[in-house]
Amino acid sequence: MSFRSVAIIGLGLLGGSTGLAVQKFLPDVQTTGWDANPETRARATERGLVHTVHDSAEDAVRDADLVILCVPVGAMGAAAAAIAPALRADVVVSDVGSSKQFVAKALAEALPGVAVIPAHPVAGTERSGPDAGFATLFQKRWCIITPPADADPAQVAALSQFWEALGAKVELMDAQHHDLVLAVTSHLPHLIAYTIVGTADDLEGVTQSEVIKYSAGGFRDFTRIAASDPTMWRDVFLSNKDAVLEMLQRFTEDLTALQRSIRVGDxxxxxxxxxxxxAIRRSIIEEGQDDARPDFGRSDHAGS
Amino acid sequence: MSFRSVAIIGLGLLGGSTGLAVQKFLPDVQTTGWDANPETRARATERGLVHTVHDSAEDAVRDADLVILCVPVGAMGAAAAAIAPALRADVVVSDVGSSKQFVAKALAEALPGVAVIPAHPVAGTERSGPDAGFATLFQKRWCIITPPADADPAQVAALSQFWEALGAKVELMDAQHHDLVLAVTSHLPHLIAYTIVGTADDLEGVTQSEVIKYSAGGFRDFTRIAASDPTMWRDVFLSNKDAVLEMLQRFTEDLTALQRSIRVGDxxxxxxxxxxxxAIRRSIIEEGQDDARPDFGRSDHAGS
Structure with missing residues (x-):
């Protein structure tokens, strides 16, 4: 089996990129979409993020055999409830959310009897909204699929092939393990970046203009991810609370140890x-998840 | 006055870049250099980092009217002592170190009666060694000069013009204020990046291969600066201990507050x-210290 009509609910960075990627890499697949914000719908139509932007979520999903929810994690349940009455009997509902146990539970509750297969493409930029997406966002990035125990293997295979067609490498994983891995590779880094940028903003002896001027000394690397979408990240931390707090505890212990080494002059x-x-940096470059060139190779993935 | 012969002691990323930049932007100025490591001297000769690489520090500085020490902060005193017997009477000795009160004290002790004007070009990459330098490293970056109270204004002006010729924007600052500003814009970010990369490496429930695979979720941004030269950074933290510990304390308080918000679901x-x-990210892009393009505009500064 393979999907012939894909509906995208939420047309920001991830939804828009998915729509553009399907049109580029799966030209025979029909794409429809909807966003709660009328201005986003208008802009999505102008940019052609999907073939047809509908004015209601129900209309957008009516013909789809694959629905992908691309809304903040905290809005997944409501989005699922809104589309529930219009779903085809053979539909697969998936998503792109950054925490998977919470989403799996929210979708299962809102969509009893529907085939739900959560997924998480580990890709993004610090930009958000309908102007942020581009077709090559998923190239060489991993997409983690977290099928529930009773998922239909043929549907899981179809969803895997879908993401591979969009350029991603697919890995199947237990939702709980996903949430632990992403807590360290994504959620903790974002939390720390948000914190240090706030700390710098609050200093009384140093002006904000000085922080900005001398940011090339290291600070600017943190500001990129600290510019990410606030709603999305609020929801990530609230929905993956246990794993984030666990990682934060470990990080704080390690930081305290280094602090002590500085204090005693070790x-x-x-x-x-x-x-x-x-050595870890070297491995990341070898695995192709970053680049040693001064531009980090990001120009390869530039879309807009 | 302006300098006609520049000696560079230490031919790694900063020293090599300075030598290449002088040859590119000040073609009438003679450049000499020395490095404690014979292999670095050989490679510096091959790459032509300076016109003449000498086999002794004394020979390298003998004819120079400007000497720039480009060694780790903890090695500044020894490097200054090594060149002291061979310095011209009218020489200006400067450096590129990342903490300025410590360096000012070390150089004043090692070079009594010599004109010492410390400086810090806020520029760099995560690479180090004689192959890392490139002539355009200082373009549009700030160079902070921290003249002692009794510095000769004409010499300070000459050093400012020197760095401006290499493409930098110059700011004069009190050494103590420099150390506070850089503690937040550079030293704290590096310490945190080193910590989180170590935390991720230590997890028992998550493999290192998983951390590397899913690093595009945010983690990889931290690994770049956590790959910086270990000796240089050890010395920075030990030499700017008070300001770093102060910033660390503030950061930890802010992180604890966010942790609490997550725990209580606020x-x-x-x-x-x-x-x-x-908003801070936007300001950094407007000031030209980073770039909104997917490659951060780093391709503009690519050297090798």
Whole structure:
């Protein structure tokens, strides 16, 4: 089986990119879409994010054999409830949310009897809204699919093939393990970036203009992800609370240890810690998830 | 006055970039250099980082009217002592170190009676060694000069013009204020990046291969600066201890507050914090210290 008509609910960075990617890489597939915000719908129509932008969520999903919910995690349940009456009997409902146990529960409750297969393409930029998406966002990025225990293997295979067609590499994973892995690779980094940018903003002895001027010393690397969509990230932290708090606890312990090394002047401990982190950077470059070039190779993925 | 012969002690990323930049933007100025490591000297000669690489520090500085020390902060005192016997009477000695009160003290002690004017070009990459430097590293970056109270204004002006010729924007600042500003814009970000990369490496429930695969979710942004030179950064933290510990304390308080918001489910507090950090990102892009393009505009500064 493969999908012939895909409905995208929510036309921001992820939804828009999915719509553009389907049109580019799966030209025979029909795309429809809807967004709660009328201005976003108008802009999505202008940019052609999907073939047809509908004025109601129900109309958007009526003919779809695959529906992908691309709304903040906290809005998944309401979005699912809105489309429920209009879904085809053979539809697969999926999503792109960043925490999977919470989403799986919300969709199962809102869509009893419907085939729900949650997924999470690990891709994004710090931009958001209907102007942010581009067709190549998923190239060489991983898409984690977290099928429930009773999922139909043929539907899981079809969803995997769908994401592979859009350029992603697919991995199947238990939802609980997903939430732990992403807590460290994505949620904790965002929380820390949001914190340090706020800390810098609050200093009384240093002006904001100084922070901005001298940001090339390292600070600017944090500001990129601290510019990510506030609603999306509020929902991520609230919906993956346990794993985030666990990672935060470990991070704080490690930071306290380094703090102590600085206070007592233990240069060897600092040197050892700073040496081993280099090897991880090398592995990330070798795996193709970042690039040693000064532009990080991001120009390869530039869309707009 | 302007400098006619520049000696560079230490031929890594900063020293090599300075040598290449002088040859590109000040073609009438003679450049000499030395590095403690014979292999670095050989590679510096091959790459032509300076006109002449000498086999002793004394020979490298003998004819120079400007000496720039480009060694880790903890090695500044020893490097200054090594060149002291061979310095010209009218020489200006400067440096590129990341903490300025410590360096000012070390150089004043090692070079009594010599004109010392510390400086810090806020520029760099995560690479190090004689292959890392490139001539355009300082373009549009700030160079902070921290003249001692008794500095000769003509010499300060000459050093300012030197860095401006290499493409930098120059700011004069008190050394103590420099150390506070850089603690937040550079030292704290590096410490946090080193910490989180180490935390991720230590998890027992998540494999290192998973951390690497899904790093595009945010983690990879931290690994770039966590790959920076371990010796340099060990010295920075030990030499700017007070300001770093002060910033760390503030950061930890802010992180604890966000942690509490997550624990009690205060979505509004999270949303408010995540919204205000967006504005800072915008300011950094407007000031030209980063770029909204997917490659951050780093391709403009690519050297090798």
């Amino acid at each position: 240069g060897q401990a600092l040197f050892d810690q700073f040496s081993r982190t280099r | 979505g509004q507090a999270l949303f408010d914090q995540f919204s205000r950090t967006r």
